[in-house]
Amino acid sequence: MSPIALRRHYASAAAAVAPEATEQPFFPDEPAGPILKTEIPGPQSVKAIEKLGKVFDTRSLNMMANYQRSYGNYIADLDGNVLLDVYAQIASIPVGYNNPTLLLAATSPEMASAIINRPALGNFPQHDWADILESGILKVAPKGLNQVFTGQSGSDANELAYKAAFMWKRQHQRGGAHIDFTDHEISSSMTNQSPGAPELSILSFTSAFHGRLFGSLSTTRSKAIHKLDIPAFDWPQAPFPVCKYPLDQYAAENAAEEQRCLDETERLIKEWHNPPAAVVVEPIQSEGGDNHASPNFFKGLRALTKKHDILFIVDEVQTGVGATGKFWAHEHWGLETPPDMVTFSKKAQTAGYYFGNSELRPNKPYRQFNTWMGDPARAILFRAIIQEIERLNLVENTAVTGQYLYEGLERLAQRYPSEVKNLRGKGQGTFIAWDSPRRDEVLKKAKSVGVNVGGSGATAVRLRPMLIFQKHHADLLLEGLEKIFKS
Ligand SMILES: Cc1ncc(COP(=O)(O)O)c(C=O)c1O
Secondary structure: OOHHHHHHHHHHHHHOOOOOOOOOOOOOOOOOOOEOOOOOOOHHHHHHHHHHHOOOOOOOOOOOOEEEEEEEOEEEOOOOOEEEEOOHHHHOOOOOEOOHHHHHHHOOHHHHHHHHOOOOOOOOOOOOHHHHHHHOHHHHOOOOOOEEEEEOOHHHHHHHHHHHHHHHHHHHHHOOOOOOOOHHHHHHHOOOOOOOOOOOEEEEEOOOOOOOOHHHHHHOOOOHHHHOOOOOOOOOEEOOOOOOOOHHHHHHHHHHHHHHHHHHHHHHHHHOOOOEEEEEEOOOEOOOOOEOOOHHHHHHHHHHHHHOOOEEEEEOOOOOOOOOOOOOHHHHHOOOOOOOEEEEOHHHOOEEEEEOOHHHOOOOOOOOOOOOOOOHHHHHHHHHHHHHHHHOOHHHHHHHHHHHHHHHHHHHHHHOOOOOEEEEOOOOOOOEEEEOOOHHHHHHHHHHOOEEOEEEOOOEEEEOOOOOOOHHHHHHHHHHHHHHHHO
16 A cells, blocks of 8 residues: 555544544544643754744744644644644644544545646636535535635635625615726726725724735734734724623623624714725634624624615634534524625635625626635535534534533632633633733743643633544643643
């Protein structure tokens, strides 16, 4: 057997073992716990970082990893250290490092063809593109949305959605898809002037993060360092509720705060000089500090967008694909009508936006277009991820493990109230965070107790474990955190 065939053989054997209960390990041959051999970075890592630093900016480097040695929930470095990873490549690894099911998909002839014959999907889609979409990306489409436009990254997905929103809005204003552009529109578009380049906007919220490309960056409001020196659109920013946690204990105050924000959102929709074509919102503001709001707030936004005939875009780039204990976080809200568009990336390993209304397809070809328009290889990978999520019932696992982890953190918060403040994410799977007065020190110390964990906003410790994170991993995490809090 060739080495690849051998690996596929092992992979298919491992993939065939489906544990019956969530308590059984999904990866029985995962390390039993973190392995610490040296300080991090150890000598081999230091050498490798120095080498890399000569040709690539390493100033944002967190740790140098060896992905061939990483497995399941554990990330390995170059010095023999193996850490429990609850950061997971900025919340983007769904079902574990070197997952056997994914390895099987990755080494299939279908995948090889998709990689080496990458199609320009808008012009030359491959014969089975519809099947790949239907058995993958669209199989998990949010309720009410049955079409997709695929893209490359979270920022790209959002920008594509914004463009769809603007084209939809102008088409409405013009009176329908059949009405052609005027000569003035055509000529003014070429000089970046209205009406061809219309004075419209996308409304986003304080501390939102929607990406770093030009359009998406204008809707990002989390940190100045992302935005400095970059020209931006003159688009409105509504206040995102600053809620008190736990949400249910402060229900009345939070409801008042949410109403204040809804009122201000409506005022901006009505009065902003560049009227919004859409409102974009994250179900849980992630990069901006893990800020939550209640389903009522989001229902209120849906109602406002309907009332003012603009679109409601839900950015599920970070919340999507199971982490909150639902496949899509907005399922927690119980909306009567679905969002107009839902954007996705990260754990999907592909990207794009879902929509249901065919009017969101522009009236002419080539208006929403680029060379690749997505990537069948990444779509095949997402299909395998979905199969793995279904096989191991991972959305349910995340809900159950998340509750267990949250309860453990509540106990830690009682014991170490100065270390765990504003614990949040109850009932939201493993999408949990808290504020720490010494956040950066906690993140750094976590490595010395065998845990890789990230932060969000200025003070939050954010947990973003993979969907295969189980109760025994939660126990290890809680033990590690207690060691840090005691130190
Ligand atoms: C909610 C949200 N939207 C968009 C993005 C941008 O995604 P990308 O970095 O893939 O462009 C991110 C990235 O963290 C995100 O969290």
